[in-house]
Amino acid sequence: MRAIQPLSVIDLTMAYDDFILQQNISFTVERGDIFIIMGGSGCGKSTLLRHLIGLKPPQKGKIMYADFDFWQADAAEREKILQRSGILYQSGALWSSMTLAENVALPLQRYTVLHPPVVRELVEFKLSLVGLNGFSEYYPSELSGGMRKRAALARAIALDPELLFFDEPSAGLDPVTSRHLDELILELRDSLGATVIMVTHELDSIYSIGTNSVFLDREAKTMLAVGNPKTMAQETENPVVIDFLTRGTGKRPR
Amino acid sequence: MPVESPAWLQRDVVCHLWSSLHFRTVTSSASYRFIPTAPGRSTLQLSGCWKASCSIPELDEIFGRLPAHLDHLKITAEDSLNWDSILLVFLSHFLDHCRKKQLAVDLTGLPEGVQSLLTLARKSTSRPLNKEKVQTGMIARLGQGVLDIFARGRDLARFTGEIVTALVLLFRGKAYFRFRDFFYFLQNCGADALPIVSLISILVGVILAFVGAVQLRIFGAQIYVANLVALSMVLEMGAMMSGIIMAGRTGAAYAAQLGTMQVNEEIDALRTLGISPVSYLVLPRMLALICMLPLLCIYADLLGIAGGSLIGVWMMDIPLYEYFVQSKKGLHMWQINQGIIKSTVYGVVISFSGCYQGLHSGRSASAVGEATTSAVVMAIVLIVISDAIMVVIFSL
Ligand SMILES: Nc1ncnc2c1ncn2[C@@H]1O[C@H](COP(=O)(O)OP(=O)(O)OP(=O)(O)O)[C@@H](O)[C@H]1O
Ligand SMILES: [Mg+2]
Numbered sequence: 281m282r283a284i285q286p287l288s289v290i291d292l293t294m295a296y297d298d299f300i301l302q303q304n305i306s307f308t309v310e311r312g313d314i315f316i317i318m319g320g321s322g323c324g325k326s327t328l329l330r331h332l333i334g335l336k337p338p339q340k341g342k343i344m345y346a347d348f349d350f351w352q353a354d355a356a357e358r359e360k361i362l363q364r365s366g367i368l369y370q371s372g373a374l375w376s377s378m379t380l381a382e383n384v385a386l387p388l389q390r391y392t393v394l395h396p397p398v399v400r401e402l403v404e405f406k407l408s409l410v411g412l413n414g415f416s417e418y419y420p421s422e423l424s425g426g427m428r429k430r431a432a433l434a435r436a437i438a439l440d441p442e443l444l445f446f447d448e449p450s451a452g453l454d455p456v457t458s459r460h461l462d463e464l465i466l467e468l469r470d471s472l473g474a475t476v477i478m479v480t481h482e483l484d485s486i487y488s489i490g491t492n493s494v495f496l497d498r499e500a501k502t503m504l505a506v507g508n509p510k511t512m513a514q515e516t517e518n519p520v521v522i523d524f525l526t527r528g529t530g531k532r533p534r
Numbered sequence: 535m536p537v538e539s540p541a542w543l544q545r546d547v548v549c550h551l552w553s554s555l556h557f558r559t560v561t562s563s564a565s566y567r568f569i570p571t572a573p574g575r576s577t578l579q580l581s582g583c584w585k586a587s588c589s590i591p592e593l594d595e596i597f598g599r600l601p602a603h604l605d606h607l608k609i610t611a612e613d614s615l616n617w618d619s620i621l622l623v624f625l626s627h628f629l630d631h632c633r634k635k636q637l638a639v640d641l642t643g644l645p646e647g648v649q650s651l652l653t654l655a656r657k658s659t660s661r662p663l664n665k666e667k668v669q670t671g672m673i674a675r676l677g678q679g680v681l682d683i684f685a686r687g688r689d690l691a692r693f694t695g696e697i698v699t700a701l702v703l704l705f706r707g708k709a710y711f712r713f714r715d716f717f718y719f720l721q722n723c724g725a726d727a728l729p730i731v732s733l734i735s736i737l738v739g740v741i742l743a744f745v746g747a748v749q750l751r752i753f754g755a756q757i758y759v760a761n762l763v764a765l766s767m768v769l770e771m772g773a774m775m776s777g778i779i780m781a782g783r784t785g786a787a788y789a790a791q792l793g794t795m796q797v798n799e800e801i802d803a804l805r806t807l808g809i810s811p812v813s814y815l816v817l818p819r820m821l822a823l824i825c826m827l828p829l830l831c832i833y834a835d836l837l838g839i840a841g842g843s844l845i846g847v848w849m850m851d852i853p854l855y856e857y858f859v860q861s862k863k864g865l866h867m868w869q870i871n872q873g874i875i876k877s878t879v880y881g882v883v884i885s886f887s888g889c890y891q892g893l894h895s896g897r898s899a900s901a902v903g904e905a906t907t908s909a910v911v912m913a914i915v916l917i918v919i920s921d922a923i924m925v926v927i928f929s930l
Contacts, residue, residue: 376797376898392586398620402586405623408655421797421897440618467654471647472618 284345284361284442285311285475287332292341294327301327304502305341307494314469314476314489316509318524319496325479326370326447328496332477333367333445334358363391365443366436370451370479372428374420380407380431381416387438406434409464425452433461437468444468446478450485458482462489483527487513495521563588566596574605577643581612584621593627607632610643622651629656693812693890697820700813709813719822723784727830730783731776735834738771739763739841747850756850760857761864763842768865772835773873774921777880780827781913785888788819789909792892793902801893816889824881831877835870872928876921883916 292305301324309315317325330336332343334350343350345361374383384403388394394402407413410430420428429452436444449465450458462485468474480486486493486509493512495505497520505512505521513525513532526532565582584590609625611617625641625648632639641649670678703709746762792815795801801811839861846852852860888909895905 377900394586398586398623401623401627402619405619405626405655409651419898464654467647467650471645471651 288344290342293339294324295339302501307506311475313492316486316490316493317479320498323496323498329445329447366441368432368436368446368449370447372432374432376420379417384435384438406438410434440472442474444474444476448479450482564590576601576604577608577610579610583616585618586620590624606638608640608643696812700817710809716818719819723823724826731830731834732837734775735837736841738775739838740845742766743842743845757860759846760860764839764861764864767835767838768870768873773831773877776830776834777917781884781910785884785909785913786906788888789892789906793895793905796895797897820885823885827877827881828874876924879920880917884913887912
């Protein structure tokens with residue numbers, strides 16, 4: 281298997297037709313990083329994720345998985361990389377007409393040749409990792425918003441991925457569950473050796489688990505800062521970044 | 535002669551052989567051994583590949599080899615152990631078994647990742663809430679079916695009631711009604727539907743004339759083709775055809791729109807704002823279709839007669855003027871009105887079915903599909919039933 285890490289973004293321009301969202305985006309995500317994409321609402325964080333996971337070709341620039349140029353390759357090659365990553369969408373995106381068990385089982389059925397009983401056990405296990413054992417026969421519409429998020433997480437980790445993409449995993453979760461989720465993300469990284477790339481607004485998680493980050497700004501249409509969020513909060517001179525990282529109070533952490 | 539197996543089969547078999555060879559050479563399989571350490575104590579050492587792609591030993595096999603009189607088991611792993619979630623599933627089952635046998639297990643010899651994920655999965659406290667499928671007998675199911683029919687009837691009645699109250703409120707100027715939507719739907723189920731209605735009604739006219747001409751020519755009564763086409767278009771086919779087209783085109787669209795709004799909680803959002811979804815969403819759609827369907831019906835009548843005249847003029851050499859005079863002689867105003875009344879009723883039942891099914895759709899993609907299907911089926915059934923009733927009434 282070819283290496284797909286580190287992931288680097290080189291001089292990326294994101295746009296919807298003529299409407300340019302962000303320009304000159306470059307950063308590198310090392311293996312084992314928990315990489316945070318930050319920025320105000322509507323600055324293009326979800327769009328950046330869509331570029332990284334092959335849903336939208338960039339207008340300009342490159343996305344490199346190790347030495348593999350993601351958007352130059354054909355669709356089959358891209359799929360091989362996506363097979364090794366797990367994705368949690370901002371709205372969960374569970375398939376509404378399938379039960380939780382079927383939702384989590386689909387990636388396993390698609391990419392492995394396991395026997396149905398083994399798949400079932402794996403699904404139960406993944407659901408219990410996110411604290412949803414016993415709910416396997418439920419449909420997404422019968423769950424609370426936070427439970428749906430967790431079920432979507434179980435689906436994202438179904439294939440023990442090397443790369444995890446999360447779009448606001450803790451939005452809609454209570455503080456305790458949200459901290460559990462942070463712990464779970466850490467566990468997953470440490471135990472499976474996964475790399476995590478996530479969009480989040482939760483300052484708590486940003487500081488407690490983030491090891492590297494990029495800050496996008498809507499007005500400047502480019503990134504304002506890169507680096508470890510804690511150091512970023514202490515060292516940056518940019519008022520927008522300071523505002524964001526201190527919730528507008530200007531008081532830097534510790 | 536040897537039978538050739540199809541190419542794909544051969545390729546599959548080769549692939550399969552190749553992949554099993556591949557696994558055997560590249561990765562070792564899962565292996566384990568017991569190492570006794572002290573009386574009553576033992577170590578289970580895991581090594582090799584414990585992944586989804588390797589074969590994992592059965593629990594029974596392992597318990598069969600368990601040393602006798604054991605009360606403490608330590609599980610360790612060789613450094614080279616290769617694992618993924620399959621190992622975790624296995625260990626989870628293993629621990630369940632050990633707990634049943636009251637065997638103490640020490641996991642500290644395992645890689646840290648394995649330990650932490652196992653603890654995480656096993657501490658999850660949500661109770662087993664697996665939904666049970668209640669087995670019911672024949673009679674119970676029959677009874678449930680009858681109750682469901684009543685419940686359905688109550689739903690339909692309630693929906694009708696809501697529409698009527700919304701209408702009353704609308705006429706008193708108190709309903710929350712978006713005229714912009716209303717005009718949009720007028721255009722959508724009026725002007726936008728003209729091409730398909732034109733095509734179908736011209737062809738229906740042609741077909742009627744053609745079938746009639748073959749019969750009437752035997753009696754030398756070709757000219758009566760005009761009467762035949764005019765009467766059947768005006769009485770039945772104009773209303774019926776435009777109704778069925780609109781059931782498939784607009785009724786289905788209504789159900790899909792409202793069903794999707796139901797899935798996205800948009801309907802709930804309206805309710806909590808104190809806006810009745812019936813007056814806000816259903817009324818503009820219903821009124822637009824009820825206004826437009828009679829017009830479409832008149833249009834279809836005219837085009838059907840025109841279609842019939844094509845056959846009359848070209849195949850039977852009836853002069854165009856004479857054809858139209860004959861058509862006009864064969865028709866009474868009351869017959870035209872009958873068609874228009876019918877199509878108004880069809881407008882009601884089509885938009886009713888579409889909106890009812892949409893608002894009562896479940897909250898999933900497939901439920902929206904079902905709602906759309908039922909909307910069309912319900913509309914067509916109601917069209918035919920109401921047609922039969924009206925034919926009887928009009929003939930009294
Ligand atoms: N399909 C689309 N077509 C055109 N513009 C779009 C499309 N999707 C998003 N946009 C625009 O792109 C911008 C960025 O959207 P994006 O979803 O990436 O924001 P975001 O940073 O994820 O915000 P949030 O934190 O609120 O989720 C927004 O201004 C949005 O209006
Ligand atoms: Mg977003």
